Amino acid sequence: MERFSKEQEDALQLLSSLQKLEFWSFKDLQQLPAGLRKLTSLKILLVNCCPAISSLPNDALPDSLEMLDVYNCSEELKQQCRGLEGTDNALEFPCTFF
Template structure:
């Protein structure tokens, strides 16, 4: 199965978990599960590193009008997805995807499964993450080379829970601080003492590390 097209008619599906389906699996067919009568609200996609690659749920198209051709945005569609777990970091943290998920997604878990080579988030990925205006819970798992958390977390004004797990190189919280909405900050499992110590002074007694 190279796409999700064979599943696209399962309009009552609410949860979908895909594990180790390989790099050839792409998300075509997913949109029909998230819009136009679909009910999918929880998705876990692991082991398909190009699942979201180049996906634009709201593409632009050329529309002719009385004054000539002009590129305009088609009618925007929104998503039903509330929870997402994925290790396709590059694919999901793209502006078209995050814009599509912005009004629905409340929980995002990003995992690397100890794959190396990612020391920091790109500016484009940081900007895309900030589009998730409904996000209430954000988790980072198993980033063995990540040097710092993404900048701009302060702009996630609905965020209530932030978790950092098994990210040993990270020494501190972002320089631009955390959102005022944050209620719980968890730092667990193979994180540095420097980070844990900084977090203990963040907002006691609500902090649990």
């Protein structure tokens, strides 16, 4: 699967109380769902072994996010996470990347 369908993205938005979301071993997934910012209860986002994902969603991450872990992913995604830590909009939560 390279990307989520419109139906899958819409269904994800219905999970308004979702607090933890993990993406594991999606080898061909090129992007995370666009509407992650709308998951207003999301506290933990884990992305592991998703080498085709090169960036975070354009509309950013939810304000409720407390932890972002990125493991075994593309160098571009890791660099974007590192960049988030050094900006005025710096992450106020742990961001780990390997």
